[in-house]
Amino acid sequence: MFVCICNAISDRQIRAAVDHGAASLAEVQCKLPVANCCGHCEDTARQVVDEHLLDRRQRQAG
Ligand code: FES
Numbered sequence: 001m002f003v004c005i006c007n008a009i010s011d012r013q014i015r016a017a018v019d020h021g022a023a024s025l026a027e028v029q030c031k032l033p034v035a036n037c038c039g040h041c042e043d044t045a046r047q048v049v050d051e052h053l054l055d056r057r058q059r060q061a062g
Helices: 011-019 024-030 041-061
Strands: 002-004
Touching: 002 041, 011 024, 011 041, 024 041
Parallel strands: none
Antiparallel strands: none
């Protein structure tokens, strides 16, 4: 699913950036040009990052 239409960034790409060490939307933005144009995707992109971080922590804990 595309999260950022302006830059054609998918949720999968955002999760991959988290898997490669990004721990916030700002850190994802160092790797991907997400939410840097109209900004309409920012809340959704942040949600994808936060949910993936939480999933990873739960998997590591459990
Ligand atoms: S949809 Fe992501 S910056 Fe416009």
